[in-house]
Structures are given as structure tokens and as C-alpha cells.
Amino acid sequence: MADDFKVVGGCRCDQDPVRFAYTQRPVETHYCLCTDCTDVCGGALALITVVPKAGFRVTEHQDKLKNFDTKPTAHRKFCSTCGCHMYLEVDAFADFVLVHVPTLDRGQDIGMMPDRWVFTNSKHPLVTIPDDGLPRHPGWANSPNLG
Template sequence: MSNFIVKGKCRCEENPVQFQYTKEPFEIHYCLCTDCTETCGGSLAIIAVVENAEFEVTANQDKIKNFDSLETCHRKFCTECGCHMFLNVDAYPDHTLVHVPTLERGVDLGQTPDRWVFTDSKHPMFTIPDDGLPRHSGWEATSNT
């Protein structure tokens, strides 16, 4: 039996939405697509892709609101603080994509990002660091398979 667990939450100081995953993610990647970056308000999104069977909302699920930023992309926000926590994408029905900044800081997330995706969509003021990770102009499957 594994004791692996990573917890996350929204930004509410009282009664936050809380969630967790209990198995190492399928992958973690840096995403530069306009849908992710415009939704999170940053120049990149760090995404942990976890199996639905290992992902669970553990508190205040009633505060979660869905927003379809694309026809196939279903983003979950807290109705009180507005925090974008995770999403489901129709192309990956068995996985939940978790925004890494909503997870506990300083804990082992199960792996580290393995690539940059949608680099052609990056904001022009953002420079991808010289980190040796592969860069892909669009979507590219993980190298972990």
C-alpha cells in the first residue's frame, strides 16, 4: 500500500475547496496554449495529469463551478475566490488535469515537467528558459509512455 498523496485547494481562507491525488501523475508538462494561459492569467500553466480514479475532491465540492473555455475543455473554479483548480478535457476522459500552483508547496508531486507544449502560442514577452526539455509547437504526448 502506497502512502503517496498530494493535496490541493482553492484560495479561500475559510472553507476552501480541497482535493487530492493518490498516485503519481501520468505526466506533468508546461503548457503555453492561449486557453490555459489566458484562463490562469499567467505566461504558462504547469499541468499535472492524474487518473480520475486517483483524484478526489475532499471538501466543499458544492463551491465548484464549471466553465467551458472551449467546447472540449471543462475548467473547474471556486465560486467564492475564483481560483481555477483543475479541468477535464474530452480527449482524455480518464484523466483530470490539475493546475500545479494549486497544490501544496514543497511536497513531491510524483514527477517533474518533462516538456513544453504549444510553444507557438506562447506570449511574445515570455522567453522559454534553456532547461534542456523538449519543445513542441502544438500538443505532443509525454515521453513517459
Template sequence: MTERTGRCLCGAVSFTLSSEPLATRVCWCRDCQHLAANGTVNLLVAADGLSIRGALAEYSKTADSGNQATRQFCPACGTHLFAKSAARPEFRIVRAGNLDEPSSIRPTLNIWASSAPEWACLDPQLERVEQQPVPPQPRPAGSQA
């Protein structure tokens, strides 16, 4: 595993991923569409494999899944960086566009595809999940992907 790093637009918040993503997916839920005016590419990571430097602001609401979701962003520039669910505290969502090398990952599925607008360009080579997929099992500490 090569460490991945990233940051917000202004650089006030930076992060390091020390483990491989558990999943990389394009999310078409309405919340992600509001964030990006499109689907968003997200990494699902083990919370203990993400280290964050800098202060974060938060916004919480009930997500389409029914779970309490907290989105975390840079209070200076507003860049949306992370999300977490009260139902699954062992995971974090990292927005792939904030990686220093976003091409180091590749999405494998579209989630919440039932919420995608008619004009959405869903890659037909990616697995399609109509709503929230079953979460993967976290990898044991120190394991490789």
C-alpha cells in the same frame, strides 16, 4: 507514491492525488495564458487518482486542440483548480500551483510552445512540443511510477 494534497485560495475546495502524475508540463496555449497571464504548470493525472472535496463551478469551451474542455474552479474565491477534456475522460489536469507542496513535482516539457509570447521564458532543458502532445497511456490501477 506519497499522496499529494492541495486546495484553493480560500480552502473551500481541497483535493488529494493518490497516484503519480502521468505528465507534468508547462502549457502555453492561449487559454492557459488567459488564466495565468503566463504559461501554467499542469499535472496530467488519472481521473480515478484524484479525489475532490467541496463544490466546484465549471466553464466549458472548445480548446485550441479542438476538444471540448471544462475548467473547474472554486465558486467562492475563483481559484482555477482542474480541467478535463470530453475527448479523454480518463484524465484530469491539476494546476500545480494549488498543491500544498508544489516543489514535489518538476515539469518535463513545454506544450503549445508555438503559442508562447516572444518574451516567454521557456526552459531550454525541457522538451518542447509545439502544440498538443500525444497523451500518455494511463497506468494500470495500483501501479507505481
């Protein structure tokens, strides 16, 4: 069956940006409020899509990528020039890459909509979760997509 599914993203460098792509559909997408995600991004929340590692690759300027472990089990990939945090690898999900959705080029169908909020216990006090009807979990919870 032909499937030309492909989603591309990259860092913020004007010159020689790190570029990456995934060509297999995500297994799930979620909003994360954990302090690891928010603090390293300087963001109020993280929007993450989980894609099979077999379908993910860095396509340009991999040499600029650096790793920072926010936990011994969480390996976060940054551009060493612009500082953009694009994706992470987590030991518990060894066959997957967790991609920060805002680093994907806008206007693409990323392959799966968010299905839940996780780590709401870590939510920054100035952030209000919208009334979007999605399940909210105080810590980690697997996607209903994965049973």
C-alpha cells in the same frame, strides 16, 4: 504493496476552501503555453500534472466548484468564491484529470517532474522559455513517458 502517496491542494479561500487530493501517481507533467490555460489563469504559462481520475477527488467544499468550458471539450473547474482555477477535464483524456500544479500545497513531491513544453506557438511574446533542455512542441504532443 503499500503506497501512501497522496498530494493535496486547494483554492485560495481563507474560509471553507475547496480542497482536493490525488492518491495515484501522475502519468506525466508538462508546461503549457496555450492561450486557454494562460488567459483563464492570468498567467504566463501553466504547469500541469495529469493524474488518473480514479485516484483524484475533491475532498472539501465541492459545492463551491463551478465549471467553465474554454472549448466544448475542455472543462475547467474554478472556485466560485475566489476564482482559483484548480484543474480541468478534457474529453480526449477521459480517464484523467489535469491539475494546475501551483494550486497544490507547496513542499510536496507532486509525483512527476515536467518533461516538455507544449503549445509554444501560443507563447506570449513577453515570455522567454528557459534553457532547461526539455523538448518544445509547437502544439500538443504526448509525453515521452507515455510512449
